[in-house]
Amino acid sequence: MNYKLFSGPLTAHGILKNRSGEVIRYFNATLEGSWENGVGTLAEVFVFDDGEVQNRTWTMTPNAKGQYTATANDVIGSGDVKIAGNALFMNYVLQVQYDGDLIEVNVDDRMYMVKDGVVINESVMTKFGVEVGYLSIVIAKVTD
Secondary structure, eight states: OGGGGGSSEEEEEEEEEETTSSSSEEEEEEEEEEEEETTEEEEEEEEETOOOOOEEEEEEETTTTTEEEEEETTTEEEEEEEETTEEEEEEEEEEEEEEEEEEEEEEEEEEEEEEEEEEEEEEEEEETTEEEEEEEEEEEEEEE
């Protein structure tokens, strides 16, 4: 996968499922990516079906392994990013609101470029090793 896909304007559309597989939320998002000196920034604005708006800004920095380390405003520590062929894999700990509390969940992102400018992202969220949610997203470059 050409990581430079995440440059310029993008849109994302997705669903969040609970551990039973029931769709509990859906969302649309706008993303804006840029790269400078090999470091990428991806600003995301998510708008959920209930009107909630979430903002996340990722910074992707090359590491000694020839891959990337990713940080974001609501991520604990950093995430490991691995790119292989048309796929990008990222693992991180995300802070999310749940029943009025802020909790931490482990996220395993798997992104696949299915055609130039289009990525399908599948994520599994776990807490204490138990799968608690699933995310499916389509990300596409904005074209004129």
